[in-house]
Amino acid sequence: HTNLGRAPLSEVLFDKIKKHITGYGNLEFDVATGKRGKRGILAERYLAIISEAEAGTIVNNNAAALFIILNTLANRRKVVISRGELVQIGGGFRIPDIIRKSGARLVEIGTSNITTIDDYEKAMEEKPALILKVHKSNFAVTGFTEEADLKPLISLGKKYDIPVINDLGSGVLVDTSDIAGVKEPTVQNSVRDGASLTCFSGDKLLGGVQAGLIVGQKDLIGRIKKNPVYRAMRVDKTVFSAIEEMLGFYLDNTWKENIKLWRLAAVSEAELYQKGRAILERIKGGDKISLEGSLGEMGGGALPGVPLPSVALVFNCKISPRNLAALFRKASPPVIGRISAERFMIDLKAVDDDDADILVDIIKDILKKI
Incomplete structure (x- = not known):
């Protein structure tokens, strides 16, 4: 990005x-x-x-x-x-x-x-x-x-x-x-x-x-x-x-x-689903959060219009996706997701394994607030 x-x-x-x-x-x-x-x-x-x-x-x-x-x-x-x-x-x-x-x-x-x-x-x-x-x-x-x-x-x-x-x-x-x-x-x-x-x-x-x-x-x-x-x-x-x-x-x-x-880009959809299920199990967010296939992009002025098959955490909350995105940006450290089809999502293609623990803690904290 x-x-x-x-x-x-x-x-x-x-x-x-x-x-x-x-x-x-x-x-x-x-x-x-x-x-x-x-x-x-x-x-x-x-x-x-x-x-x-x-x-x-x-x-x-x-x-x-x-x-x-x-x-x-x-x-x-x-x-x-x-x-x-x-x-x-x-x-x-x-x-x-x-x-x-x-x-x-x-x-x-x-x-x-x-x-x-x-x-x-x-x-x-x-x-x-x-x-x-x-x-x-x-x-x-x-x-x-x-x-x-x-x-x-x-x-x-x-x-x-x-x-x-x-x-x-x-x-x-x-x-x-x-x-x-x-x-x-x-x-x-x-x-x-x-x-x-x-x-x-x-x-x-x-x-x-x-x-x-x-x-x-x-x-x-x-x-x-x-x-x-x-x-x-x-x-x-x-x-x-x-x-x-x-x-x-x-x-x-x-x-x-x-x-x-290249390490992040090469992670397969199967591996991303496995990572996503492990995150959901730890969050226990019920119907507020789900796991879905998504299409990401390389970004940064490279490979325009080329979709990268991925997997995303999708939030289904009463709060608007824009307000939810704002809450994640206010976290420490900030978490930057995207809004697609009027739903806030976090694409796991961009999440390194070393960041998973931090991401889980932030999601848990925000879901408690909403």
Whole structure:
């Protein structure tokens, strides 16, 4: 949930980074020579390895990643983008505004629902510096639609010697088919297809902390890191440590166990029903509370419109669902549920096993009051 900190961090990840951030740590020190080293070099190496790219770097969020790419490669020059990809991200920030603030000049092509490769071909007459592809990671357009895929755009870019930038938004490093039922474009696919640079977030489908990750051609990454603006966007030891450990989980294939987002998302309906029945047995709330199948969402600007089969505690009380939701928000700690079909519910897909005892105590207390 965007407003609740996006991807929850696992205790394993937190314990691993704790030793690096509570005392002295090697942020940018060359132990062999005793001289200043390069900041975040291990995290950047992991990033390049896992994404199969020549190089990678990290800034403070994906909006910053896109901004510095444009400011470095297209300042006072033209950038071609489909009108259907002029997205708005959280907090009211819009891709066109970011492009303009970077110093680049916007060249809009196509329409909101249809943009073809021919539209991009015609735009080459404008002699652009970049072709920008933006993945619609926080909304979906259905019906009479068409968009140019990444591969034809890359072929076009090679034809005119123009870099192609792929903004994946939420970004993902693994196949989401088994867990989410749909296959989200991966960072590795973008690199393999030939995108000059690919940027994405660290705190959405990656399951880490807020960061903007950039991977791609080594020469372009080098130019970005020489941009004076890069220093204003660099991250600290906490973020580097978290990204480094998180990428390590992907590299050693323990991401399903150690990245909390994927651990929660992978819990089956059968397991959720078992958890729910155990909670009901402890609450003994009678007909005030029941257990029902539900459909959740990944949230946080990722996998839009993709339902995640789940199980929820559903409250059937005389008090209105909005007033009941308010009571749960006033609890200590607050419990945030949702209202569906005029009923308040708590989706168990989002409830970690370690939080079950606290949740039971809060539900018992509130049911006594109503």
